[in-house]
Amino acid sequence: MELTDIADDLAATLYTEQQIQDKIEELAKRIDADYAGEKLLLVGVLKGAVMVMADLARALTLPIEMDWMAVSSYGSGTQSSGVVRILKDLDTDLTGRKVLIVEDIIDSGLTLSWLRANLSSRGAESVEICALLRKPDAAKVVVDVKYAGFEIANEFVIGYGLDYADKYRNLRGIGVLAPHIYAS
Numbered sequence: 230m231e232l233t234d235i236a237d238d239l240a241a242t243l244y245t246e247q248q249i250q251d252k253i254e255e256l257a258k259r260i261d262a263d264y265a266g267e268k269l270l271l272v273g274v275l276k277g278a279v280m281v282m283a284d285l286a287r288a289l290t291l292p293i294e295m296d297w298m299a300v301s302s303y304g305s306g307t308q309s310s311g312v313v314r315i316l317k318d319l320d321t322d323l324t325g326r327k328v329l330i331v332e333d334i335i336d337s338g339l340t341l342s343w344l345r346a347n348l349s350s351r352g353a354e355s356v357e358i359c360a361l362l363r364k365p366d367a368a369k370v371v372v373d374v375k376y377a378g379f380e381i382a383n384e385f386v387i388g389y390g391l392d393y394a395d396k397y398r399n400l401r402g403i404g405v406l407a408p409h410i411y412a413s
């Protein structure tokens with residue numbers, strides 16, 4: 230689905246499919262270089278990170294393993310509750326592993342700071358973070374993101390995995406949701 234297919238639901242277009250792919254390539258090159266010769270485990274955070282994970286994993290030239298976690302910090306609204314619950318846990322034993330958490334977006338930072346602490350406590354050798362988007366003005370906790378894509382304003386965005394009430398994940402680009410959608 231293209232941004233133009235839902236133009237009425239958007240306040241603005243943020244990134245095209247091509248701009249996203251270019252950014253992912255850039256991040257992948259850095260990850261390839263930093264983890265050369267290592268056995269990296271990518272941990273995707275369901276469901277928002279599916280697109281980033283699929284494209285990042287294929288952009289890497291490293292052999293990687295993939296695993297998934299589902300956590301909830303959001304209801305159907307647009308504000309973080311700060312409460313993190315594991316809905317689906319990893320299948321992989323993290324002892325001695327180099328882990329890279331793959332996320333769509335860092336908003337308050339509450340989800341990722343909790344997740345990093347949680348994965349570190351399982352004996353991983355290292356736990357780093359790759360996030361395509363980041364809202365610096367929304368940060369409630371400081372999260373050290375080694376691989377950060379775009380910095381955006383504190384607005385609710387959709388597309389490329391990001392949803393509003395589980396819709397819009399299949400947009401190829403990323404846009405700002407029009408306020409009339411969540412006000413109604």
Ligand code: IMP
Nearest residue numbers: 277309335336337338339340385386391
């Ligand atoms: P945080 O705990 O506030 O950093 O929230 C992180 C999670 O909230 C992300 O993984 C997303 O699933 C969701 N989220 C935060 N901001 C947005 C947004 O603008 N659009 C869609 N989902 C968002």
Ligand code: MG
Nearest residue numbers: 274277278333
């Ligand atoms: Mg997410």
